[in-house]
Amino acid sequence: MIRTPAIDWLTLAPSLALLAATIASLMAAVLVPERWRKNVSWFFCLAGYASAFTAAAVLFERSPHAHGVIANALFRDRYGALAAMIVSGVGLLTTLVYYGERSTVDRVGERFALLASAGGGMIFFAQSANLLTLFLGLEWLSISLYVLCAIERERPEAVEAGFKYLIVGGFSSAILVFGSAFVYGASGTLNLAQIAGKVPSGDLLLVTGLAMILVGFAFKASVAPFHAWTPDVYQGAATPVSGFMAGATKAVALVVALRVLTVSFPNQEHLWTGAAAVLAVASLLVGNLGALVQRDLKRMLAYSSISHAGFLLLAVTAASSLGTRALLYYLIPYGAASVGVFALVALHERELGEPATLDNLAGFGWRRPLNGIALWIFMLSFAGFPLTGGFVGKVYVFAAAYQAGWTWLLIVGAVATLVSLGYYLAVIRAIYMRPGPDEKAAATEEPPLLDRMLSTAVLAAVVVTVGSFFAAQPLIDLAQHAASQLPL
């Protein structure tokens, strides 16, 4: 008889909730009559994310001491629980936005199943405590996302996006698993917490493995120079899915990367902080300059997400508790703003029936005053302007980088922020200052499309984006509890 390890159900609860939601949505796609199908599977997905969020919050509350569970396959700690909360929060809002997305009837249930499944994979990934579960989580979330990108197979761009993501993502997973093999070869253990003590810090095999694992994470987080897939995939995928990838995938990739680096490779800190600094500068450069020349809004946001990966890496270069707090805090307004802005893009696309560009956004702010303000707020948050959480995040990240001695990175970050204003303000210019399609004619036409689900999601995103500025302290306390459980 095989001896099974003790199972800590609470640790598993968030990902199990989403797994259950996946199965329920899939079953609904088969069993529920056509006219109810969308609502039922959507509801299961929403309920899955809501219960995952609740479970993650409970897990956070009940894990004051970090430890490995289930034969050290997963960590039970606040760090992972906070990441799970961010992922399920982003997922919850995405589900709301996704409801109104146009679709063919026969695949409507699968979309929500895949969305729930991707979230479950992310949470599992964020909690993973050894290289095997890490890879398992990564593949779980990746495969769900590959299919989710390509599911509207009537649109050639969607197929292109899915295919590109599959190839590049498969490649990066391979590099990551290859790197894991090297690390295992050098240290003889898969357990993240035990790798550090096993080998001398200069071991070539281990350092090679570290580099390859870092590359694998960089692909997932769309960090330059491993970003090439991002604009095409964000552009081709369904718009709410792009928002989910920007807000959640990037978050979880960076959170796990920081965990692996600090837990398993503390002796190589001088190597990976340097590498992170180089990657950060590259991402800031590529992301900002790339975004500057885009007219298509989704491509522009894709490049902007690359530049945000750069800012987040500034926190990683600090390799300090302050840096970890900065990373975790930054992800909260960033995730909310990402979902929110892609929701507004989706709304605009549904109204127009064509991709949103800076040109066809003209007059958006006057036609839809509240949504215009929301878009304004998200742009300001991305740009790190005050009165939004993006500002506090930037203060935090810069403070962490400076405290760790990276003063020149601060200058790079400030210059990058200046450049980023070029495209963030271009959106504000487009929606308010360019003459739109004849406004008087538009006023007599039917009122603009109203999507209650989407508006709720946008409102929630605005509340988080602005609220995280005014009520920064509670979120910082969360980040502080989570960060204190990393060995820094």
Next chain:
Amino acid sequence: MLTTALICLPLLGALSVFLLPAPGRWVGSFALFFSLAELALWISSLTRFDFGSAEIQFEQQHSWISDLGISYHVGLFGFSIWLVGLTVVVMTAAIAYGLWVGRERANAYYALMLFLTAAIVGVFTAQDLILFYVAYEAMMIPLYVLIGVWGGARRLQATFKFVAYTMAGSLLMFATIVVYGVSHGFDLATAQQSGSVWLFLGFAAAFAVKAPLFPLHGWLSDAYRESPPEVAALLSGVISKVAMFGFLRIALTQFPGPTHDLRALLLALSAVGLVYGSLLAFRAPDIRGVVAYSSLAQMSLIGLGVFAQNELSLSGSVLQMVNHGLVSAALFLLAGMIEIRTSTSTLSRLGGMSRGRPILASLIIATGVISLAVPGSNAFAGEFLILAGVFQRGWGWAIPGLVAMVLAAMYMLRLVSALLHREVGEAVPAKTPDLRLPEFCVIGALLACMLALSVWPAAISKHSFACLKQPAATTAGVSNQTKAQIGLSCVSASVHGKAK
């Protein structure tokens, strides 16, 4: 509490004005009501302010981001309460003017104006570096849209230049604030002074762009020409003062060493800007150009006073900040009133407007005469104090000031005569009306403030830095150099009142 109320009342106003479902006039009146309420609140805080104390007053502090020691910390000093007063007065005039003109998209327009008020008051009251930066940047949000939506034909280029210049300075300051704050503390009342020239320059660059000081004034002419007149009035009247306040409150007091080392440079830039701005104003082909470049000159003059940093020049600068704020706001609003009547701002197409328009002519002449600092006016008092202080610092620095006073008379009289006298310009129809009652009230109110200050300039100059009011015996009989040192330590003391 009172300081917070001064910040929150316009915010509340902005929100309610934005959501008010009513025609534009009603929305505007509602906004005007809020700005008058803000004015009343300011007056009540003025009456309760203790000018004898060097301590920070109406102080309030709440922890905000404890991790980095950042707090919501606001309060008022003697000199900041005058600048807040300038803000609310000019803002009331600007909103009244907007109401008279009848701006389109009234909800958004007045909400942004009130939001801007809150941000400016926030800058003048912030006692924490991050809070200061928050308010400083929050000003940019409404300004960008106010110029970009309601501005003139070339407004998009103007906003681009404006944003590019000011944000380059601001982001440099942001990085500087983070570095300074992490190493010295973010709270201005307790932060240690620093000797780093680089950090000083980080702050100085941002303020020099905003003021603007020569050679960072590239954005000025476009922004002042393309803004709606009332926004131009705010830009030159109030927002430029934010920069000088920044120098006074942060750059000079937290960096005494670098200020001392770089004083010659700062004074030289101000002197160049003073003469250069005056010359440009003399050559400018349009009303707005004259006022814009005269604003550059006046800000440089104030800069001379601030950087000379002794008791006379500092009190003079604060007085002159308020004077210039009132004068340039009145001039920009008058420019707007002329533009509405003639659809042009070009001087060569205007002229002869005094005949049959006595109110317009009297107000332009009165404002112009105050602006060129005729003896007896408040601007004369301010300039005299500044130049006397600068003379103490080194007589050579006072020469550009004297040159500029002559030039000021030249460009102002040129403006007045080009508008009012000579033959009737081609853009002036015979039936062009005189100022209407609401227009007269707006300019008249600003003029009344100037006249009141002409009668009693000491209201501001003697009530800005509490420690300067000590008996003359302490400063009598000591050398000029020592007096300058006293001035410096006095400002440090008055803004470090708490730490002391």
